[in-house]
Amino acid sequence: MNDKIDEAKTAVLLTRENPNQAPDPYRVEELLGLAEAAGYRVLAEIVQRRGRDHRFQLGRGRIQEAMTYSPSKLIFYNALSPSQVYNIRSEFSTLPIDRFNLILEIFASRASTREAKLQIELAKLTYDAPYVRNVLSQRKKSEQPGFGGSGAYDESMYNDIKSRIAKIKDALKEVESIGEDRRQRRRELGFDLVALAGYTNAGKSTLLNALTSAGVEVRDQPFTTLSPTTRALDIRSRRILLTDTVGFIDDLPHFLIKAFRSTLSEISEADLVLLVADVSDSPETLRRKLVASHKALWDCGSRAPIITVLNKADRLTVSESLERLAMVSDLAPNPVLLSASTRLGFVDLMQLIYQKLQPLKEVQIKLPYTPEGMSELSRLYDSAEMLDVSYQEQMVIRLRGKEEVVTKALSSSAREL
Numbered sequence: 260m261n262d263k264i265d266e267a268k269t270a271v272l273l274t275r276e277n278p279n280q281a282p283d284p285y286r287v288e289e290l291l292g293l294a295e296a297a298g299y300r301v302l303a304e305i306v307q308r309r310g311r312d313h314r315f316q317l318g319r320g321r322i323q324e325a326m327t328y329s330p331s332k333l334i335f336y337n338a339l340s341p342s343q344v345y346n347i348r349s350e351f352s353t354l355p356i357d358r359f360n361l362i363l364e365i366f367a368s369r370a371s372t373r374e375a376k377l378q379i380e381l382a383k384l385t386y387d388a389p390y391v392r393n394v395l396s397q398r399k400k401s402e403q404p405g406f407g408g409s410g411a412y413d414e415s416m417y418n419d420i421k422s423r424i425a426k427i428k429d430a431l432k433e434v435e436s437i438g439e440d441r442r443q444r445r446r447e448l449g450f451d452l453v454a455l456a457g458y459t460n461a462g463k464s465t466l467l468n469a470l471t472s473a474g475v476e477v478r479d480q481p482f483t484t485l486s487p488t489t490r491a492l493d494i495r496s497r498r499i500l501l502t503d504t505v506g507f508i509d510d511l512p513h514f515l516i517k518a519f520r521s522t523l524s525e526i527s528e529a530d531l532v533l534l535v536a537d538v539s540d541s542p543e544t545l546r547r548k549l550v551a552s553h554k555a556l557w558d559c560g561s562r563a564p565i566i567t568v569l570n571k572a573d574r575l576t577v578s579e580s581l582e583r584l585a586m587v588s589d590l591a592p593n594p595v596l597l598s599a600s601t602r603l604g605f606v607d608l609m610q611l612i613y614q615k616l617q618p619l620k621e622v623q624i625k626l627p628y629t630p631e632g633m634s635e636l637s638r639l640y641d642s643a644e645m646l647d648v649s650y651q652e653q654m655v656i657r658l659r660g661k662e663e664v665v666t667k668a669l670s671s672s673a674r675e676l
């Protein structure tokens with residue numbers, strides 16, 4: 260149970276299942292987890308198998324049933340169209356929200372950095388814009404002033420939303436380009452960039468903490484992490500920067516991925532991705548979450564090699580873990596069975612990371628005894644492995660380093676600093 264649950268914030272959960280799909284109790288369970296993470300006290304869960312009702316999503320009878328609990332909100336698993344929101348709100352005088360709104364509410368309550376706040380505002384405005392437009396057109400049709408006691412929407416409000424969206428996009432572009440510069444600098448300093456990605460609550464932050472003593476917040480609920488945290492980790496001669504990122508979830512709406520682009524570029528720009536999954540989930544859930552994670556990785560533009568970290572192995576016996584691993588082998592490139600809690604599998608993970616990083620290059624360069632030459636030498640001591648330095652007519656240096664470091668060193672040498 261979530262300690263932030265507010266007694267006055269009550270909800271009934273409504274899920275419509277397609278009659279031609281197998282029932283999936285996990286959906287309802289996940290929706291409950293999200294509602295609790297957003298601070299709701301859930302009064303009842305209603306599931307109906309039927310085709311989509313174009314007015315209310317579920318049948319009128321099921322919504323009437325939900326209303327007998329007098330909830331402050333109706334939370335739908337299924338996405339609501341703007342006109343469904345309008346209809347339910349008008350007919351039942353209660354605000355309906357869908358799973359996307361719920362996720363946004365959680366994000367909004369957790370956002371602590373300016374970037375995260377902007378990203379959430381952008382997602383919310385992008386989501387709200389069609390709703391406001393719909394209310395405007397409904398009102399024009401019925402000539403009703405105002406709507407559901409929510410105050411007047413008018414054309415200027417819609418235009419304000421549009422211009423705010425444009426402003427936030429500009430601000431985020433700036434943040435993104437700062438991020439790009441920072442990553443480029445880090446690469447030139449010889450770091451390998453490794454991202455921790457995966458379904459929400461899989462244990463990404465716990466793993467970052469265990470590998471680097473980062474002290475990032477860990478909780479047994481979805482979306483604890485919203486902003487990336489980066490910490491250094493050395494594996495033999497490799498200097499790695501490991502970044503923890505926001506978790507994925509099924510059916511992640513596209514506008515949310517777009518709004519979180521600057522954060523997700525920590526993943527799309529990484530040299531290597533550690534895809535963390537909870538191996539103690541049921542085999543079906545594990546597969547579903549791995550599929551959702553691969554889809555999200557692809558959608559955010561990640562094309563880097565992947566190591567699949569099957570975390571929480573301490574919750575299973577060795578044979579159970581191995582059985583799970585066999586069941587998901589088609590979805591789990593380079594798998595490691597691991598426990599971020601007990602450090603089981605850490606040696607294997609380190610070894611695999613080391614193997615999967617792009618091999619270092621070995622080159623020989625010459626630098627003059629000028630101030631620029633000396634400062635380049637000191638930069639190389641910081642960013643590469645110096646194999647040999649001999650002081651001849653010029654400094655002759657043999658070094659091993661990352662592609663970016665070596666390329667820069669070769670160009671300094673050619674320019675005869």
Ligand SMILES: Nc1nc2c(ncn2[C@@H]2O[C@H](COP(=O)(O)OP(=O)(O)OP(=O)(O)O)[C@@H](O)[C@H]2O)c(=O)[nH]1
Nearest residue numbers: 459460461462463464465479482483484506599600
């Ligand atoms: N038993 C066990 N529990 C773990 C392990 N790793 C993480 N957990 C628990 O799983 C829950 C989620 O862990 P987090 O590290 O917050 O997960 P996350 O992937 O960062 O989650 P979000 O940031 O919310 O997306 C916490 O209760 C952790 O204590 C593990 O190896 N074994």
Ligand SMILES: [Mg+2]
Nearest residue numbers: 463464483484
């Ligand atoms: Mg986390």
